[in-house]
Amino acid sequence: QQQVKQSPQSLIVQKGGISIINCAYENTAFDYFPWYQQFPGKGPALLIAIRPDVSEKKEGRFTISFNKSAKQFSLHIMDSQPGDSATYFCAASRPRGGSNYKLTFGKGTLLTVNP
Amino acid sequence: NAGVTQTPKFQVLKTGQSMTLQCAQDMNHEYMSWYRQDPGMGLRLIHYSVGAGITDQGEVPNGYNVSRSTTEDFPLRLLSAAPSQTSVYFCASRRAGGQPQHFGDGTRLSIL
Numbered sequence: 001q002q003q004v005k006q007s008p009q010s011l012i013v014q015k016g017g018i019s020i021i022n023c024a025y026e027n028t029a030f031d032y033f034p035w036y037q038q039f040p041g042k043g044p045a046l047l048i049a050i051r052p053d054v055s056e057k058k059e060g061r062f063t064i065s066f067n068k069s070a071k072q073f074s075l076h077i078m079d080s081q082p083g084d085s086a087t088y089f090c091a092a093s094r095p096r097g098g099s100n101y102k103l104t105f106g107k108g109t110l111l112t113v114n115p
Numbered sequence: 116n117a118g119v120t121q122t123p124k125f126q127v128l129k130t131g132q133s134m135t136l137q138c139a140q141d142m143n144h145e146y147m148s149w150y151r152q153d154p155g156m157g158l159r160l161i162h163y164s165v166g167a168g169i170t171d172q173g174e175v176p177n178g179y180n181v182s183r184s185t186t187e188d189f190p191l192r193l194l195s196a197a198p199s200q201t202s203v204y205f206c207a208s209r210r211a212g213g214q215p216q217h218f219g220d221g222t223r224l225s226i227l
Contacts, residue, residue: 009155034215043119043205043218044158089157093214102148102173103216107157 003027004092006106013113019077021109023090026071030092034103035064035075038087047088048075080113087111117141121206121219128196128226136191136222138206145211147189151175151202152221158205164189165211196226 005024013019023033034049050057050064050073057064063076077084090106122137140147148163160173164183178200180192189208193200203223207216 006157032214041220043207043220045218046215049214102160102163103158105157105159107155 003104004090004106006090006109008109009107010110011112013080013111015080015082015113015115017080017113019080019084019111019113020074021088021090021111022072022074023092023106024070024072025092027092027094028071029094030104032093033064033066033073034091034093035062036089036091036105038089038108040086044089077111080111082113082115085111085113119206119208119217119219121204121222123222124220125223126225128193128224130196130198130226132196134193134196136193136204136206136224138189138191138219139187140189140206140208140217141187142208142210142217143186144208144217145186147183147206147208148173148216149179149181149189149191150205150207151200152205153202161191161204193224198226200224201226 007022035047036044037047038044048059048062050066052068055066061078066073088109091103093103119140145166149161150158152158159175161179162181164170167183170181203221205221206219209216
C-alpha cells in the first residue's frame with residue numbers, strides 16, 4: 001500500500017514558469033509534510049516543510065499548499081530556474097511521540113527547467 | 116562539520132559476496148536510517164536505529180543486517196548479495212523528536 005502518492009513522475013517547465021508537484025496521502029495520522037530536493041549524485045536535502053495546522057507556507061520562490069480535508073499537498077516553484085532542475089520528493093511522517101516516527105516518501109518527480 | 120559520510124561511493128559485487136556499507140555522522144544525532152533508492156520507487160526504508168544498541172526493521176529489511184554500537188556509526192551489511200540489491204543506498208540521521216533528516220551522498224552498488 002502506497003501511503004504517499006506523488007505526481008507527475010516528470011515535469012518540463014520553461015525558465016520563469018511555475019512548477020507544480022502534487023502529493024496525496026492516506027493516513028490521517030501524518031502530521032509533518034516535508035519536500036526534499038535531490039541533485040544528481042547527491043543525497044536528498046530538505047527544501048521546505050509544513051504541518052497541518054496551516055494551509056500554506058512560503059520560503060522564497062517555494063510554496064507548499066496544504067489541503068487537510070482532501071489529504072493533499074503540493075509544491076509550487078515560482079519563476080522556475082534551470083538550477084531548480086532536480087528530483088523532488090514529498091514525504092510524510094507520524095507524530096513525533098509515536099513509535100512510527102519515520103518518513104514515508106513519494107516516488108519522486110524529475111523536474112527539468114529549460115533555459 | 117562533515118555531516119553524514121558514506122563509504123564507499125561506488126562498489127561492484129558478485130552474487131553471493133558479502134560487504135558492509137559504512138555510515139558515520141558527526142552531529143550527535145540519536146536517530147539513523149538506511150534507505151535504498153531505485154528508479155521510480157522513491158526512497159524505501161531498510162533499517163533504522165533510535166540510539167546506540169537499538170535497531171528495528173523498516174519497509175524492506177530482507178537480506179540486510181545492521182548494528183549500532185556507537186552514536187556515530189551505523190553500518191549496513193549485505194549478507195549474500197543478490198542482483199535485486201543493486202541500488203543506491205542512502206544513510207540519514209536526525210536528532211530525536213525533530214526534523215529534518217540529513218542524508219549522505221549515497222553508495223552506488225551494483226551486483227553482477
